[in-house]
Amino acid sequence: MIFRPLFLFLALFVLLHSALAADRLSNPIADPPAWETLAKYQKTITHDEFERLLRGVYCSHGIGDELIRVEPEFACILMDRDAQTWFTLRFAKNERTRRPAAPPWRTAPSLPRPKREKKILSGLKIALDPGHIGGAWAKMEERWFKVGDAPPVEEGEMTLHVAQMLAPKLRELGARVSFVRDKTEPVTSLRPDDLKEVAREVLRTSGIENPRDDFAGPDDPLKDQTVRWQSEILFYRNSEIRQRARLVNSKLKPDLVLCLHFNAEAWGDEQNPTLSDENHLHLLVNGAYVPAELQSDDVRFEMLRRLLRRAYDEELKIADTAAAVMAKKTQLPPYEYTHPDNVTKVGTSGYVYARNLVATRLYQCPVVYFEPYVMNSREVFARIQAGDYDGTRPINGVERPSIYREYVDSVVEGLVEYYRAARR
Numbered sequence: 001m002i003f004r005p006l007f008l009f010l011a012l013f014v015l016l017h018s019a020l021a022a023d024r025l026s027n028p029i030a031d032p033p034a035w036e037t038l039a040k041y042q043k044t045i046t047h048d049e050f051e052r053l054l055r056g057v058y059c060s061h062g063i064g065d066e067l068i069r070v071e072p073e074f075a076c077i078l079m080d081r082d083a084q085t086w087f088t089l090r091f092a093k094n095e096r097t098r099r100p101a102a103p104p105w106r107t108a109p110s111l112p113r114p115k116r117e118k119k120i121l122s123g124l125k126i127a128l129d130p131g132h133i134g135g136a137w138a139k140m141e142e143r144w145f146k147v148g149d150a151p152p153v154e155e156g157e158m159t160l161h162v163a164q165m166l167a168p169k170l171r172e173l174g175a176r177v178s179f180v181r182d183k184t185e186p187v188t189s190l191r192p193d194d195l196k197e198v199a200r201e202v203l204r205t206s207g208i209e210n211p212r213d214d215f216a217g218p219d220d221p222l223k224d225q226t227v228r229w230q231s232e233i234l235f236y237r238n239s240e241i242r243q244r245a246r247l248v249n250s251k252l253k254p255d256l257v258l259c260l261h262f263n264a265e266a267w268g269d270e271q272n273p274t275l276s277d278e279n280h281l282h283l284l285v286n287g288a289y290v291p292a293e294l295q296s297d298d299v300r301f302e303m304l305r306r307l308l309r310r311a312y313d314e315e316l317k318i319a320d321t322a323a324a325v326m327a328k329k330t331q332l333p334p335y336e337y338t339h340p341d342n343v344t345k346v347g348t349s350g351y352v353y354a355r356n357l358v359a360t361r362l363y364q365c366p367v368v369y370f371e372p373y374v375m376n377s378r379e380v381f382a383r384i385q386a387g388d389y390d391g392t393r394p395i396n397g398v399e400r401p402s403i404y405r406e407y408v409d410s411v412v413e414g415l416v417e418y419y420r421a422a423r424r
């Protein structure tokens with residue numbers, strides 16, 4: 001699950017206002033762009049490839065000449081909106097003479113061929129990123145609800161459970177598996193209390209000078225204007241995901257990250273949630289930046305870095321294959337966004353979208369982000385309550401395997417199908 005409409009509104013609100021701030025960063029705790037690190041990508045991409053990825057994938061909702069100007073032999077990218085300084089990227093003349101981009105991860109065809117069919121993932125480094133934190137943080141993250149006397153549903157615990165069941169199966173196939181998070185505790189060392197001053201700064205740039213410290217509860221309509229809510233968002237959304245990105249990029253250095261989530265429809269009161277009949281599936285890869293996001297210097301830089309590292313073609317193929325397998329196994333229909341202004345459907349399965357999430361933007365290798373199952377649909381809720389089990393059990397009159405095994409087996413079979421074809 002990504003975020004609910006209130007957060008979307010606030011994210012845009014913060015984004016637009018902080019873009020007006022002097023440093024032009026999307027967020028006060030964002031890393032400033034390091035344009036000098038892009039020098040190594042000179043002449044690694046042709047004009048046509050750059051255009052295909054820029055217009056078709058990353059800026060599919062448009063990009064103005066005042067931010068990126070593409071000429072036949074080079075592109076100029078605005079580095080600093082205040083100083084009006086530009087980065088010049090020179091294109092390779094053709095595919096034959098282009099310099100290799102040499103990313104720090106490996107595509108399937110570049111891996112050594114597996115010696116045994118059973119070890120189809122041998123040599124592949126996979127990092128599992130169970131979405132959210134869970135545990136004592138689940139309520140703060142708004143990833144917790146409870147129906148009557150039934151045990152609560154907590155996305156952060158469920159995603160960790162999926163990762164723990166998935167890891168041995170991937171290792172069995174030869175993969176080297178690491179965890180971005182392996183317990184229901186934050187990866188970041190910062191806590192909301194450490195971020196109160198930053199929260200006040202965020203509110204100040206949004207025009208709120210004397211904010212309230214606390215809010216009444218999840219239903220407080222003005223909670224987003226309080227120091228507590230802002231410091232919590234900065235903690236579990238920003239600081240946490242940025243720290244996970246540092247771990248992925250500097251320490252784990254995988255060839256592929258799998259972000260594991262469960263989706264949900266708005267449930268209202270967490271103690272008396274709305275159950276729905278909706279149930280669906282989609283997968284995300286990075287792309288489809290909205291024009292307002294590209295105004296921020298850091299986001300523009302990170303978008304270009306992702307484009308030049310050439311992760312898209314690999315991650316789309318993995319996502320498309322995994323999505324088709326998961327769709328067949330779960331029989332779920334594709335999720336259709338009601339406000340598709342920040343997504344673009346990509347690939348051929350009908351289940352994969354490009355979208356600019358912080359994790360998919362900052363992890364510097366192919367990232368496939370899974371969003372199966374609506375946790376507060378009647379059927380999925382019943383399956384979650386049934387927990388993990390062998391074989392099948394009747395769920396609302398239909399024989400079903402455990403939701404965890406179905407999730408894990410779908411991911412494993414999707415990867416096997418992709419790597420079997422790609423490592424031939």
Ligand SMILES: [Zn+2]
Nearest residue numbers: 001002131261
């Ligand atoms: Zn989620």
